[in-house]
Amino acid sequence: SLSARYENVLVSRPQPGVALITLNRPKALNALNAAHFKDIASALKEADDDTSVGAMVLTGSDRAFAAGADIKEMKDKSFAEAYTSNFLANWEVISKLNKPVIAAVSGYALGGGLELALQADILLVSPSAQLGQPEINLGVIPGGGGTQRLARLIGKSRTMELVLTGRIISADEAEKWGLVSRVVPEDIGVVNAAVQIAATIADKGRVAVAAGKEVVNAALELSLAEGLRFERRLFHSLFATKDQKEGMTAFAEKRKPEWSHS
Ligand code: CAA
Numbered sequence: 001s002l003s004a005r006y007e008n009v010l011v012s013r014p015q016p017g018v019a020l021i022t023l024n025r026p027k028a029l030n031a032l033n034a035a036h037f038k039d040i041a042s043a044l045k046e047a048d049d050d051t052s053v054g055a056m057v058l059t060g061s062d063r064a065f066a067a068g069a070d071i072k073e074m075k076d077k078s079f080a081e082a083y084t085s086n087f088l089a090n091w092e093v094i095s096k097l098n099k100p101v102i103a104a105v106s107g108y109a110l111g112g113g114l115e116l117a118l119q120a121d122i123l124l125v126s127p128s129a130q131l132g133q134p135e136i137n138l139g140v141i142p143g144g145g146g147t148q149r150l151a152r153l154i155g156k157s158r159t160m161e162l163v164l165t166g167r168i169i170s171a172d173e174a175e176k177w178g179l180v181s182r183v184v185p186e187d188i189g190v191v192n193a194a195v196q197i198a199a200t201i202a203d204k205g206r207v208a209v210a211a212g213k214e215v216v217n218a219a220l221e222l223s224l225a226e227g228l229r230f231e232r233r234l235f236h237s238l239f240a241t242k243d244q245k246e247g248m249t250a251f252a253e254k255r256k257p258e259w260s261h262s
Contacts, residue, residue: 007035009021009043011047015198015199016199016202017054017199018057018195019047019057020056020057020195021056022059023058023065023066028070030061031072032066032112034073040094044097044101053099054201055099055197055198055199055202056101057198060106062107063108065108065129066108066113067111068110068111068135069112074087087143098213099210101120102120102198103116103124104190104193104194105123105129105131109132110130111146114131117131122181122194124180124181124183124193124197125182125190126184129171129174131168131171131179133147133166147163149220153179154177154178206261211235215231218231243262247259
């Protein structure tokens with residue numbers, strides 16, 4: 001099966017075009033040690049490279065999306081080891097994927113767990129979700145992107161509060177702060193909702209989806225002027241695709257478009 005090659009993740013295809021990657025290290029609440037992280041990154045990269053996949057869903061268990069980087073594994077690291085190996089630099093892998101990733105978070109998403117979820121393109125939570133950056137309680141700070149991504153997403157004051165006090169916030173608070181798209185009720189199910197969104201995206205033209213993802217993510221990095229210019233140029237470039245001709249012709253002919261992803 002697809003999961004056979006991975007010790008710490010499960011991989012499945014809940015719907016055509018959708019890869020579901022489930023963090024599966026239950027005895028440590030999905031704490032992310034090097035082997036676990038390697039499996040997550042490989043499974044995502046494999047789905048990203050697979051032409052039959054249009055979007056990915058990343059999830060954990062009901063109890064924990066991920067309780068952070070593995071504290072026991074890193075506790076004896078020296079500065080020299082952390083620095084010369086550029087510890088955690090490989091975490092950026094997930095933000096470099098071409099296809100959309102939807103994170104479906106239940107239970108704990110703490111420290112590196114939240115930082116992993118923050119690299120997803122769309123973030124959904126269940127009412128049980130508990131999010132936070134508790135690194136301050138360990139004598140450190142977030143190292144997987146949390147301070148920078150949170151500050152851009154929820155502003156300085158709220159980010160400072162999370163990073164400096166280590167307070168854990170609820171699903172409702174995360175929604176109110178605009179950190180997540182929405183809280184999905186238990187009777188619908190957060191994974192189910194994420195798979196539906198992924199399936200909807202997988203039905204669109206892949207070239208336009210990749211462009212949309214790239215340019216929205218650029219909004220977090222570029223100035224407004226640079227971002228607007230980048231958006232317009234990518235928009236222009238899509239007029240070179242078959243999918244643009246097909247999409248607009250289908251509209252004019254009052255029929256559904258058939259994407260060739262080219
Ligand atoms: N690393 C290693 N092991 C972890 C872990 C972590 N981050 N989180 C949980 N575990 C382990 C526990 O040690 C425990 O293992 P044993 O059964 O062998 O003792 C098992 O998972 C179950 O955990 P608990 O018994 O603690 O479960 P609980 O329900 O009482 O508490 C919790 C749950 C509040 C999430 C608690 O486990 C906890 O506080 N975990 C640590 C959270 C944290 O500090 N995360 C940040 C890590 S640092 C980081 O991520 C740096 C970065 O920026 C990348």
